[in-house]
Amino acid sequence: MRFSEKQVKRIDENFHDYSLGTHFSLRQPIQNPPRRLRYLIEKFFSGDVSGDIGEALFAYFLIDVMNLTSSQIGHTKPVKRGGYLTTDFVVWDNFHRLTSVLQKSNYGLPLLGEVKAFTGQIDSSRIGHGLAQLKMAIANSTLIGLLFLVVRNQQRQGYDTYLVKVER
């Protein structure tokens, strides 16, 4: 899909290429995009595919480890890119499956998820950016933010993940 924000699909198959840092070239569509939308080829791209891996790992963590369903997870990064104040994900944990992780049994919904991934050195300023985004999105509410950090491990054979709870 030309309009999809990220091609997380088939990340397993392309994992090797992603890890090597291969950049795929995109085809330029002939037609103009619809109002308020841009083609993927024109969109902001940091040049670092680790964002895809980070977001996929966050989804895996929620579905596979915490037993949430995919319909409870909203990927809101496209709205964020549109200038609206949201986070990368909004998570509808209505069965409070994250109780053990948050060490809290009663929390407001949705949970706000921000993902930062690093294939090289950890960049502390990017962690700060994630916290700043959560601070704005939480603002004057009692909502809880989740900063999910993905760091390629020293053996370069996998990723270590960290979850930081952020609240007012």
Added chain:
Amino acid sequence: MEQDLAFLIRAINEVKENIWLGDYHKAIETADANMDIAKRFEFIECENTSNEIRQILRQFRKEAKQKNLKNRRFWVAEKVSKTIEERKLDSQKNLFGSLLIYLSDLREAMAYLSEIKSQTTMERYADKIPQEGDSLQRTDHYRYSIQRFPDRWEVRSILDMGVLQWNLEKLREELSDYAFSIEEIPKERPSRTFELYSREMYVQVVGQDNQVEITIYTPDTPDARQRIHKIIETILKTISQ
């Protein structure tokens, strides 16, 4: 407000699933139905809140750029949070409004794609080129679309039921004429994968929740299309029972 957000997240995911399938008509239908439900709530107020916060964000970002501040993002975050508090703007309403705007943007994109697709179809008919693949099929229990690539066929499908209930024994029985060897790939994941091998064909079926993707490799013989359709129908019919 909390429950309202839940239905919007579900609606957006459902629209995206239909986009993945190529069923733009259904995507538009789902978006419209949920936009109608949203209208029952304070949706204009929510959209206004989102737009107001967007303006605030934009204004402070611009200001930070002009001032050439060192820690721009932190300065913006501080200013925006303070302004939201001062103006007593509701963060949940902002989220609800943003999701509504996202749903409406998706709906607009789908209407556009639907139009482009119908134009392409008309051009194809005009040139009398038979349509190859890229077709959407609907039955009572599943919907699927087929795309043909130079080396393979790809099928995307949405079932009424989840993939955890697949019955592989039944599939073996149904496909016994094709002499397939069928094997499930054990994975420590919520998805399920099985592979079918025969002398003339390799089929991989991957499913998660109610979404299924089938990839087929087979020699390009004159009857390939017909055989593939039959196998797809048998697989989907069996796993959706």
